[in-house]
Amino acid sequence: MIRTGIAGYGNLGRGVELAIRRNPDMKLAGFFTRRPPETLKTLDPSVPVWRLDDAAAHTDDIDVLIICGGSATDLPVMTPRLARLYNVVDSFDTHAHVPDHFSNVDAAARETGHVALISCGWDPGMFSLARLYSMCILPDEDHPESYTFWGPGVSQGHSDAVRRIPGVVDARQYTIPVEAAVEAVKRGDHPELSAREKHRRVCYVAVAEGADKALIEKKIKEMPDYFSDYDTTVHFVSLAELKEKHGGLPHGGSVIRSGKTGRDFEHTQTIEYKLTLDSNPEFTAGVLCAFARAVAKLSLRGDRGCKTVFDIAPADLSPLSGEELRAHFL
Amino acid sequence: MIRTGIAGYGNLGRGVELAIRRNPDMKLAGFFTRRPPETLKTLDPSVPVWRLDDAAAHTDDIDVLIICGGSATDLPVMTPRLARLYNVVDSFDTHAHVPDHFSNVDAAARETGHVALISCGWDPGMFSLARLYSMCILPDEDHPESYTFWGPGVSQGHSDAVRRIPGVVDARQYTIPVEAAVEAVKRGDHPELSAREKHRRVCYVAVAEGADKALIEKKIKEMPDYFSDYDTTVHFVSLAELKEKHGGLPHGGSVIRSGKTGRDFEHTQTIEYKLTLDSNPEFTAGVLCAFARAVAKLSLRGDRGCKTVFDIAPADLSPLSGEELRAHFL
Numbered sequence: 111m112i113r114t115g116i117a118g119y120g121n122l123g124r125g126v127e128l129a130i131r132r133n134p135d136m137k138l139a140g141f142f143t144r145r146p147p148e149t150l151k152t153l154d155p156s157v158p159v160w161r162l163d164d165a166a167a168h169t170d171d172i173d174v175l176i177i178c179g180g181s182a183t184d185l186p187v188m189t190p191r192l193a194r195l196y197n198v199v200d201s202f203d204t205h206a207h208v209p210d211h212f213s214n215v216d217a218a219a220r221e222t223g224h225v226a227l228i229s230c231g232w233d234p235g236m237f238s239l240a241r242l243y244s245m246c247i248l249p250d251e252d253h254p255e256s257y258t259f260w261g262p263g264v265s266q267g268h269s270d271a272v273r274r275i276p277g278v279v280d281a282r283q284y285t286i287p288v289e290a291a292v293e294a295v296k297r298g299d300h301p302e303l304s305a306r307e308k309h310r311r312v313c314y315v316a317v318a319e320g321a322d323k324a325l326i327e328k329k330i331k332e333m334p335d336y337f338s339d340y341d342t343t344v345h346f347v348s349l350a351e352l353k354e355k356h357g358g359l360p361h362g363g364s365v366i367r368s369g370k371t372g373r374d375f376e377h378t379q380t381i382e383y384k385l386t387l388d389s390n391p392e393f394t395a396g397v398l399c400a401f402a403r404a405v406a407k408l409s410l411r412g413d414r415g416c417k418t419v420f421d422i423a424p425a426d427l428s429p430l431s432g433e434e435l436r437a438h439f440l
Numbered sequence: 441m442i443r444t445g446i447a448g449y450g451n452l453g454r455g456v457e458l459a460i461r462r463n464p465d466m467k468l469a470g471f472f473t474r475r476p477p478e479t480l481k482t483l484d485p486s487v488p489v490w491r492l493d494d495a496a497a498h499t500d501d502i503d504v505l506i507i508c509g510g511s512a513t514d515l516p517v518m519t520p521r522l523a524r525l526y527n528v529v530d531s532f533d534t535h536a537h538v539p540d541h542f543s544n545v546d547a548a549a550r551e552t553g554h555v556a557l558i559s560c561g562w563d564p565g566m567f568s569l570a571r572l573y574s575m576c577i578l579p580d581e582d583h584p585e586s587y588t589f590w591g592p593g594v595s596q597g598h599s600d601a602v603r604r605i606p607g608v609v610d611a612r613q614y615t616i617p618v619e620a621a622v623e624a625v626k627r628g629d630h631p632e633l634s635a636r637e638k639h640r641r642v643c644y645v646a647v648a649e650g651a652d653k654a655l656i657e658k659k660i661k662e663m664p665d666y667f668s669d670y671d672t673t674v675h676f677v678s679l680a681e682l683k684e685k686h687g688g689l690p691h692g693g694s695v696i697r698s699g700k701t702g703r704d705f706e707h708t709q710t711i712e713y714k715l716t717l718d719s720n721p722e723f724t725a726g727v728l729c730a731f732a733r734a735v736a737k738l739s740l741r742g743d744r745g746c747k748t749v750f751d752i753a754p755a756d757l758s759p760l761s762g763e764e765l766r767a768h769f770l
Contacts, residue, residue: 128703132579153703209767234770236573236711239754241769243566246730246757247723249462296716358707371726373458373483377688377718379726381566384714386626388707393577396701396709400576420765424569425750427576435750437539439571440564 112406113139113171114399117162117192118178119150121359122201125395126176127153133399135429139172169195173409174402176200186211190218193226193416197409199402201231201394208234208418216416225409227417230401231394232385233258233363239419240365240383248369248379256367257295259287259308263361263390271336272313275329277321279349282356284312287363298368298378305339313342314356316349361390400427442736443469443501444729447492447522448508449480451689452531455725456506457483463729465759469502499525503739504732506530516541520548523556523746527739529732531561531724538564538748546746555739557747560731561724562715563588563693569749570695570713578699578709586697587625589638591615593691593720601666602643605659607651609679612686614642617693628698628708635669643672644686646679691720730757 114136116123123141130138140158143150147159160168175196179185181204189200193215202211208229219226229235241256261284268283291308294301301307313330317323327344331337347355364384371377387393401419404426408417425432430439444466446453453471460468470488473480477489490498505526509515515532522528523545532541538559549556559565571586591614598613621638624631631637643660647653657674661667677685694714701707717723731749734756738747755765 125701128701132701134579134581205770208770209763212766229770236577238770239573242754242758242765243569243730245769246733246754247566247726249464249726249730251462251464369726371455371458371462371719371722377722378716379718379723380716382712382714382716384712386710386712388709389701392701392707393709396577396579396699400579403576418766418770420755420762420770421753423751423753424572424576428572432750433539435572436542436748439575440535440538440559440568440748440750 111135111137112403113137113173114402115139115142115168115172115175115196116178117142117165117175117188118184119143119145119152120178121391122394122398123178125389125392126178126398128392129395129399132396133403133429136399136403140168142175165192165195172196174199174406176398176402178398186214189226189228190214193218193224194222195224197225197405199227199230199398199405201235201398202229203231203234205234212416212418220415223414225405225413225415225417227401227405227419227422229418231397232361232387232390233260235394235397235419236385237363237365237383240381241367242420244365244367244381244383248367248371248381250369253300253369256365257303258363258365259292260363261285261287261309261361263363263387264356264359265361266359268311268313268336271333272315272330275326277317277326279316279318280352281313281315282352284314286310286312292364292366295366295368296380296382298370298380300368306341309340311337311340311342313344314347314352315344316347316352358388359390360388361393362386403427403429441465441467442733443467443503444732445469445472445498445502445505445526446508447472447495447505447518448514449473449475449482450508451721452724452728453508455719455722456508456728458722459725459729462726463733463759466729466733470498472505495522495525502526504529504736506728506732508728516544519556519558520544523548523554524552525554527555527735529557529560529728529735531565531728532559533561533564535564542746542748550745553744555735555743555745555747557731557735557749557752559748561727562717562720563590565724565727565749566715567693567695567713570711571697572750574695574697574711574713578697578701578711580699583630583699586695587633588693588695589617589622590693591617591639591691593693593717594686594689595691596689598641598643598666601663602645602660605656607647607656609646609648610682611643611645612682614644616640616642622694622696625696625698626710626712628700628710630698636671639670641667641670641672643674644677644682645674646677646682688718689720690718691723692716733757733759 142162177200272281362385368380472492507530602611692715698710
């Protein structure tokens with residue numbers, strides 16, 4: 111049994127708590143939290159909840175620790191710190207800062223003989239794998255990059271941005287791929303797409319009584335970075351409707367690569383990897399658990415240092431033996 | 441530069457010849473053939489063509505050899521034999537015989553210090569990877585297997601079977617997934633599907649003058665294993681139309697896994713990996729080249745023995761460094 115710990119108990123930590131139950135070779139060893147431990151309402155009261163400050167006290171109880179913190183401020187500090195004590199997995203998703211995060215975590219893990227795996231989830235994560243595999247099997251120096259479309263799904267960052275506008279009580283923002291762009295990519299047109307041509311944004315907004323809806327809509331649509339480069343639709347709804355119809359965290363998207371083969375490049379070959387997710391954090395949790403298994407295996411083999419999903423042989427994600435995998439799943 | 445050889449010059453060998461040109465770090469070192477070498481019309485006359493019987497004479501010229509033979513009789517003999525001389529890759533696709541083939545090739549490669557990778561292509565190959573990844577991130581003991589649909593595409597085995605019927609001059613058989621089954625799987629229904637419920641078959645057949653079309657159609661539809669378990673449509677066309685409209689080798693399909701997450705399994709999560717290929721052998725060739733690169737890397741690192749796509753870390757498929765991959769593709 112792989113004794114698995116969880117650091118952080120938000121949406122993602124709760125998803126991992128559930129996902130561990132679906133993996134018969136994994137056992138939930140305990141939680142670390144910055145909150146008073148007794149305030150955590152976890153599913154199984156027999157699983158210990160420890161203070162994150164006491165992380166050093168439980169190294170004998172955990173084979174791999176899944177760190178469920180935010181990428182902006184939590185993970186850059188938590189992951190290197192915890193990689194000094196444990197084999198760890200995180201879901202660091204700030205693409206631009208991956209190289210720095212990697213080198214910080216790598217130094218900590220190597221110094222202390224641990225294995226760490228960063229940026230695990232669906233993007234970065236499964237979508238990164240889809241990009242890498244498809245790029246390698248359909249190489250094209252003129253078109254090295256594949257296309258990634260996100261949604262339809264709830265973007266938490268954009269929802270938060272709308273919520274910060276005065277007069278807004280609650281909001282949900284859906285990111286939606288532009289269908290014509292998806293079709294052009296699948297056809298192999300290699301279109302050059304602006305942000306506006308790739309995705310559109312739809313907001314459902316509940317406002318305080320007497321709030322100036324026209325002004326709020328204008329503020330949303332003109333918000334730089336988040337909305338001004340996109341076609342945005344704003345729907346005002348009651349708080350009750352927002353909670354009832356938009357309470358979930360669905361997401362998904364697709365990675366598409368189209369390449370030409372043949373003597374005269376006359377054949378179009380298209381690869382699509384598509385996710386349709388009712389729950390973004392619960393799916394991410396499933397990915398984290400599979401890679402946590404691989405981290406535990408690598409550590410047992412004496413490997414160390416920081417890895418990404420690119421470095422993990424797929425067989426290591428499975429509880430089955432090589433023989434079983436070859437006989438039944440190849 | 442990875443000096444890559446090709447053994448066999450049919451559709452697949454010609455595909456690999458083209459694919460090597462798209463991989464800037466690979467160089468075509470030469471061909472092996474059972475035919476008289478001077479009869480091969482290859483693309484670049486400066487690339488040597490050798491007799492397969494002289495395979496032992498060129499071990500200094502080749503880093504990895506891609507074996508492009510048939511799975512029924514060629515590869516079970518060729519791959520173990522050539523793995524004694526070279527690092528090799530093959531596309532052995534008889535799923536039921538993979539364990540035997542693996543152990544034969546593994547013994548040969550280990551004894552002589554080579555790396556071999558078998559069963560590489562799209563199924564087995566990329567579809568196997570899609571099955572493994574999705575099974576590991578959405579584990580479900582009640583529904584361990586994912587769904588694989590093939591087509592729309594030309595099945596060579598079924599086309600050959602039709603051609604063997606007396607009176608048939610030429611034929612093409614398309615395998616087509618049943619749309620209702622695909623939709624049920626995507627919805628997460630976990631349907632139990634018979635062969636007939638998963639795929640249907642459409643044949644385009646050119647017959648000799650005076651042939652009994654009704655009898656030929658009956659023979660096709662009642663042919664055991666190949667057609668009798670499926671809904672089959674037969675279209676009689678002229679030889680000219682067959683060659684003009686059905687001369688290509690398109691194929692594709694999808695691997696779909698749907699799983700439930702959440703405290704009450706209330707969330708459906710769906711993963712789809714889909715290929716739409718104008719040329720089946722040219723796509724397979726692209727997969728073979730990427731894994732040939734990995735085999736060359738593994739050999740340089742001192743690894744040995746037989747591998748499958750499950751054993752290869754994705755980063756090893758790419759000519760880029762870990763730093764480059766993390767910075768631009770994660």
